Amino acid sequence: MVKEQKKRFVLDTNVLLHEPLAIYSFKEHDVVIPMTVLEELDQIKDRKKDVSRDARVAIRTLENCVGDAPPDLLLQGVPLNHPNAPDESLGKLAIFPDHQVTFANPVNLPGDNNDNRIINAALYLQQQSSEQIVLVTKDINMRLKAKGAGLEKVEDYRTDQLVDDIQFLAKGFCELEGDIWSQVSKVSSEKVGRDTYHTLMRNELEEESFYQNQFVIDQGDDFCAQVKSVNDRQLVLKDLSRDRLMSYHAWGIHPKNIYQGMAMQALMDPEIDMVILTGPAGSGKTLLSLAAALEQVVEQRLYDKVIVTRNTPEIAESIGFLPGTEEEKMAPWLAAVTDTLEVLHKQDESPAGSLQYIMDKANIQFKSINFMRGRSIQNAFVLLDECQNLTPSQLKTIITRMGEGTKLVCSGNLAQIDSTYLTAVTSGLTYIVERFKEFDGSANVYLNGVVRSRLAKFAEQEL
Template structure:
């Protein structure tokens, strides 16, 4: 064992979160306790999304160790090398069942304790090396520290930000009047559109398709391009943003106005809506979808999908077709449809007509893999519960002429394996922030009711 090498002991949840995580530790050594393999084995046959990740992790480990002898598996097998300049470390399986129970500090009855004991044993056997237990389980990190393990870490390779407060909002709000901050500006007008060219120094950390607003409630613009020196900004004006209309719905605040501008823009292929419960994410997405499918004829159909919570991931026990089974999980969509048509003389008749006219299809995320979706508007709701790989699977299904709207509330994550900073929703917000075909809006403010607004602020 090289003195400078770090020994990383992986917990099961790391391999469930990212099955190829053991390849991410560069020149350092990775140890997978036998208990982790047993936990993966028990999870791989469950009827849950994580069972697929468990199978992928097992297969990846087997591919790495396939030609190794039992002695090599215990001592360490060289991991694939990325390049000649950066040598890789070794992967080994540690038989934690061979530990002397009388010499460990924790009860051997729990799997977590066995994994912690493995790290403590390796720490004692390799005093010149740093031994790190890597786990996403906060309580396990506390237990490991209490048991005497010096180094415990979360897995952060997939985290693009350290704190959710640093997540880009999709807009910049200036104090006072916007023009007070601008020292030099060139403008040109074509038809009804005016483009301003300002120095990038005013907004050094800005990206294409981000919006600009001010507290003076006069200016509203959108970044359409730029270089290292200048930014081009289209002057939208607040009046035009607040006058947006889709299926009888008007924006209630400037944040909804920016969202509707992005949702109705045919040049934008991906719209990401984040924000608290009751800020209008689902209603705006549905209203603009109906407007573009039925009134404007830009798309042939609306496909609505969402992740089913872990407490009920299996939809097989519900009666009916796939769409009928998905109906309970997509009640937010049908609720929004009722809001849009509550003034109609025969609301149920209107809903049936619209469902048929817009060709609204309810699909399960579980069955999206392998599809190719053409000329459709896809509404992906509650995607804070999806991992980055799951969201990639869905977004890569979108073919020519398809627009996808991803919405979610990072404060309401149901998955045991995700946090706000590791959610797939956070991941795509950061990954797509400088993509010309995407727009991200954080809908600040609850408009559902004063009760919902008070609850969001005070509970």
């Protein structure tokens, strides 16, 4: 086995903002942080934005690694030691004084902005070192500039990227061609209470992979099942039946297609702790989630309250300047939820009275993501909307707040990402879809099809 050549990775600021613990992601290779990156982190850490927290975490991580190292050792590199994996073999971390760089040959970019200074630092190291120098940045334009300036190796930060293309993202269901029973030669069925379970030989189905709580449908009129156990030899399916799924109802809402039926089943299943709903605008993500929340809080009394929260880029800097309580401040960003409540009660004799009554009865609380940290949320139905704009680390922070008896619904549209540093493949929503698909307490469903209106459907397809 040929040992891989050791590399030195020069990190851009946006990498540390995207993943504050990124310095531990490069295994046995060395990591270089230009002084300009530290200055940018210092400028960002005091801003009234959500990204300031990531800057502070990155700074603390660097400080913990550097410790009491003397200046000369800091230039050479101090050993990296991951606090959560102390036995892992890692390289070194060096702080590079890029302001002092002078070139023997005039190949450097003008030092009039921070991107150029970081690129110049990588170019200087490439000239001086026999090791391969790699600039890592999430800025596409910076990658182009670096290549144009002569840097041999430039990369995006992909350590937390679990799929290469969004088309490969797990949809939460598989659609088998033809009739499933025509493909299976042997099946063992068992009735447990009201439910029927089918045990099949794994190699008889052409689908490449199955995972826990994945839905399975075919091109017939009735079959629909959910994976409850899978290994190399056998597949155990819980028979759901399309008719049964389409007859689900929550707060007066019925599924309009089989995809909404699968989502409704996951939302109403008390054994599922987290449901992830993806899909285009108008596919029913918020409507189904809120209807299921009201049904289980008000009618079934499985939970004590409904907590609604979402991420918007402007919340951190704008919410403090709005008048009123936290709920009142959040109202402009949660209009999609209040619109949905109005839809659910538009046929009432007094919609406004019904709306306020249900808000009180279901104990619906609007919360800012900024105020979710440090909490332990118990016995609640939590709706996290628009989470395509969250990073993996931000979503981890929120998910770890969920306590006993709490159900979390994460929803979003990967085609509507507003964050500067996120793409569909690096979004936290994509990350949790892939990370949680093997967890028996979660289910995800891609809601295929726009049901809001024919206008919305046409716009989604043609624009």
